Amino acid sequence: MSGTLERVAIVGASAAGLAAAETLRREGYDGTITLIGDEPHAPYDRPPLSKQVLAGDWTPERVGLRGAADLEALRLDLRLGVAATGLDVPDGTVRLADGSKVSYDGLIVATGVRPRRLPGADAHVMRTLDDALALRDRLGPGRRLVVVGAGFLGAEAAAVASGLGAEVVLLEPAPVPLAHAVGTQVGLVLSRVHERRGVDLRTGVTVTEVTANGVRLADGQVVEADEVLVAIGSLPNTDWLDGSGLTVGDGLVCDEYCEAGPGVYAAGDVARWHNPLFGTSMRIEHRTNAGEQGMAAARNLLHPEARKPFAPVPYFWSDQYDMKIQAYGYLRGHDEVAVVEGDLAEGRFVAAYRTGDRLTGALAVGVTPKVIRQWRQSIAVGARWRDAVEVTTDRGGVHAEPRG
Template sequence: MSIPSRVTVVGAGAAGLSVAEGLRREGFSGRLTLVGEEEHLPYDRPPLSKQLLTGAWEPDRLPLRSGEDIERLDLDLRLGVRATALDSDRREVVLDDGSRVGYEALVIATGAAPRRLPETEGIAGIHVLRTLEDALGLRSALGDKPRLAVVGSGFVGAEAAAVARELGVDVTMITDAAAPLADALGVELGALLTEVHRENGVRIEAGVGVESVTTHDGHATGVRLADGRTIAADAVLVGIGAVPNTAWLAGSGIPVGNGVECDSTLYAGSGVWAAGDVAAWLHPRTGRALRIEHRTNAAEQGLAVARNILAGPGRATPFDSVPYVWSDQYDLKVQIYGQTRNADRVEIVEGSVADRRLVALYGRGDRVCGVTGINLPRATRTHRALVAEAAPWPNARSEDHPLKDPADDLPQHTVKEPLRSTS
């Protein structure tokens, strides 16, 4: 694997832009193609469920870089076209406009697509929240003050529910977890978020799956729950996680499972790398495959791939960073460093649930694996070092609160939500 003279990046989000900027910053002067399915210049997605949805921001505030900044990267920029296939023998990406783009090194940064409820294609009033158009469509619908059913209680669902209530919308949140974000944060902090949402007028149906969407004349009228009840709704937001965009790689020989399967350096073989939500890489310390849907992770991986492409044969370095995600809900700022999901213990080490200001450490085995802070950003950052070092669990005690995934006890027809980033 020699240093390439032509690099193609498929995916023009945070990860893809980070690759392009990293390559140019490190002195790459070869041909650099950036392919994006959307017609927009690379833009930031976290505000879609926050500032843009509230109306505080308009779309012109979302671009990650100005048009002039993009021009300075000297890109072969292909926007509004989608990759449909990869010819790895000829080292060409096939686009839906009939053209082909060659490469010596290819970076797959195609992100993930929102999961949808079965048999809901074409039904009016059903929304997902992944793209600028998705957010504008939901914002327009919320302006009519509908009865909104939010299916899923991950970050996107919880944030959108909070925004909708602030706009005066009637909201019901439906989740198969014990409480909003309980599968990521644990039952105690999940209960705190439940209390806050209810105080702000959100009705929460927890521990129950969704069977179907009811309709009339092709428009959603409600959500039928697995227990037989129906929640009336004029609009339905589906926030049940996302799946990596890898279908276009079928038959290419690139290893695909829960994302593009890479080694610890984000290399998938045959001149192909991956970055962002689509990348499943071997974590250098645990040896386990990991795929993270965090905004900061996407940018960091993009820079890491750029450096590794230019490092030359045998000099690529493993990607090992501390994942970070944040969420703003009402007057709560929730911050997470590391991996709290599937931890087996949690302990509040600063503040309290009662004060709604706290820092909680999460452990797996005898090591710290994550930290969550609520309204204590400085103290939360201080504890980040324990996560980065995978420090021995402090003051381990048998009475430490267990942190399990409540969905493990739910019926098999329910859908678990992967931790996804809105930040």
């Protein structure tokens, strides 16, 4: 089939979309690649937005994934600043907001996600370069920022704003931030770091709307702010696929090869695919996965006769103050958490996660990458929980935290 593939369209000028385009060229594909992006910017890296860009440590130019010469070498038909509005799979065409159409023999969907918002007045979100720059210009001493949502994105932004001298209020509806993903005890450790840095962390509170001077809580109280950042999760960008015949359900649904339909593959934050390593469907919003899945989707599209399942061990990291958080695996839905190295109280530890009888994840704070990578290998080979944890019990006890 690779010989008949003459026109590939990639919708999403993202990390995943760029990785797909580069992989096609690296694998010898010489046909047309049309890369479509709704932002005017060339593909750039998003993780630094809530860290280095927001802090003012990086200029906007530094987040670009490739320079102009590298992009030119890919010989792309680059369509920036124009969104995809529809897809006709039988006809093999993508409709764009400017009224034009792009024909394809193969399609890779990499349209990512958009931030969830709250009703009421406008508030900041953190998804695009322009979002980060807009908030950066409004922070500093004497400014009061309310962050709604204490997940990783909200926590990173709160840490940066506090470092810039702003007064920060961090609001979270759950009793313990991130407990659903990392466990209660680990979530408490991460929370206390903010409190020690002077952030006003309030848990168990629900924000109902953004007001002209802050946010309103479910009990009617208004928390005043100069600026409000809403970081309450995201929605996959799949609206443009309505009527396409493809299956959408919290993302574009794919098989283990990242295929969503005839000649249609997906990659990155928008893709919900079956990961055979964990035996479940998942959608991963992490930078490393975007690049790896973009490459996998491109290879499977180009070489259908030699397709390989996409079965990664997901990886993510987060920088908050001087704390480095790293994790491998699939932590959500775990049955038990065990601290297998270090000590929670000291803020330097490795926590392992059990789902069923398997080790499915590991999270580390304050340790070297080499330490956490050892756990990655155990996850990759599908290690049984007892076998994996027994390796570490001689070097310090295991603290188990079963899910209630």
